[in-house]
Amino acid sequence: MSTSRDDFGIAIRSALLQRGAKQKFSLFVLILLSLFIFVLDISELKPIKILRSLLNDGVYRISAVSSSPIKFSGTVKDFFITHIFVYKENRKLKTELEELKNKDFQTLYLQTENKRLQDIIQLEKKSAFTTVAAKVILDKNSPYLNSVIINRGSSSRIKLGMPVLSKGNLVGRVVEVNFLSARILLLNDLNSKIPVMIFPKGSQAILSGHGEDKPKLEYLPEKFELNDKNLVFTSGKDGIFFEGIPIGNVIFEDNKIKVKLFSDPNQISFVNVLLDKSSDLEAM
């Protein structure tokens, strides 16, 4: 018994301290060094933050370049698949076009009604914010993380927590700012929790990401009535987001109340980071 324990000890000690012919560091030294770096990083000291920010900027750009062959192969594959099915798709589209023409009158009516409703709830804020446009340089849709890296950072006045829009709809918020880049945590990430308001009744809830395309609505009022016309906007209750930024519409799926986002988080190429409310609006 004691012999096998001794053997285990010897093998572990040897694995930790032994260095190969071409190796400069033992595993023990490197584990200690990793722990030291880890402690320094989570302590969030200012010099370490600056150093990390510079490191992030450099590595993100190298990563964007090195991942381009994989992205390119994906694009080529999509291109060929699209062209293979183009004839079939054309016939299908012609049929759909006919159907859409028939629905045209109905849409016109709905547009008028939508405009009237927007007037009522004062949500015409298309140019109500000062924004900075940015390009997505890295797209992280992994099992652990749903975030994107954009090519603007603190040099473009971007700060932590700022809301991020795609085509005028909320897609996430800034969670990391470097000098020339920033990380956006998408609404469907597990760590994303945003206070929202559901129109037309004005019910309050929390939009909570679960790693899936459609985030869930939590903490809804007890007698919440679901219907097709429920739209979700930011409530601004957290004091970070401005109120009234469109997010999506409420749907019922898999026995859960979810939100179908207006902007698909997997299809984002360009975004707008909300810096502030525009001075025009404040003047009003």
Place this chain on the structure above:
Amino acid sequence: MAISFKRLRKLIIQMGPLILLFYICISEFHTQFYYWKIFSFNLQFIIIYYWILRDPDILGHGFVFLSGLINDVILSLPLGTSALCYLFVSLVASYVRNATIRSSLFTDWFTFIVAILIGNFLYFFLTNKFGGVQVEYISIFYNSFFTLIFYPFFWVLFEFYRKFIIAGAK
């Protein structure tokens, strides 16, 4: 000139696993191979475990540490998280190397379970407790499962490559 070209070719062949490790750390590999919301695997673990176990001089511990740091930057984790996970996978591989006389695919595969468990437990513990990042257990389970399933495939591939390196050295 001919001699230096030969030496350079040999060096590049020998550095193949190291180049692959750095490339997958830096190029969003796991985000590109993530399908049906469950399929993802940790190729870094496979590379590190295999090469530390079979030929530790190909993949130095220092480079394993460095690749971990790069991975942390890419995934926005606290610096040192992936480095620690990778080094513990290396530790298991080194232990198995010291403790066993003759290894085969099945012994390597069996002991790889321990390496994955330790590596992913560390990842989960460090990110959840200190990184302020929520991670789903089920995602880690699927990732560990597929990493284990894919190990024999890469074992055969790397074994072939190792023989190629040995042949090139002669």
